[in-house]
Amino acid sequence: MxxxxxxxxxxxxxxxxxxxxxxxxxxxxxxPPPYYLGVYVTGSISLEPSSPDQNIITSFGLGVQYQKWMLSFSIHDFRGSYKTYVIFPSVFELDYRYSGPEVAFQAFESEWVGAMLSAAYLRGDMVWKNMNTEENFLRDEFDLLKGAVKVELRRFRYAKPHLAIGYQKVRNLNLDRIGTNDFSGLFVAAGIRIGYFNQ
Known part of the structure; x- marks a missing residue:
């Protein structure tokens, strides 16, 4: 026993x-891994200053993240509609696109949300297009500086939606009927990052 x-x-x-x-x-x-690493595509839709009023801009880009730092390159397209008589009686429509790098730093993070500060320097091209002939009549290049605060939902590992508010300043734009002040001011945006994140 x-x-x-x-x-x-x-x-x-x-x-x-x-x-x-x-x-x-x-x-x-x-x-968890000893470091945070991510590779992603990003897309957004924003309401930005534009002549004569706020207009919609869409963007698409690629980015990488290491620890709290993010670096991306994106292309932004004007989706609004602005038509006027640049030279009477022909009607002209405004069109523009800009692109460039953006750097962001994650200033706050929790299990659910993160807050980021971002800055971007972008170069663009703006044209007046003749509506009758579809030809680019007047054209000029410009610089665009952007700064923003973004709040990101971090609950999902591979998809991270965010909201942003910021300020942009256009420089070196010299085109008939419009100026730098028409495209400078506050903007708001909604976007998402989709990719591989190791945490």
């Missing part, structure tokens, strides 16, 4: 030790 009791205690001890080893191994395997 005593031998049986000793055998029961021995097997119980061995089982407990095995369970502790398994828990320890699982704990080691579930530890």
């Amino acid at each position: 005593k031998k049986l009791l000793w055998l029961v205690l021995l097997f119980s001890g061995m089982a407990a030790a095995q369970e502790m080893d398994t828990v320890a191994v699982d704990t080691v395997e579930k530890e």
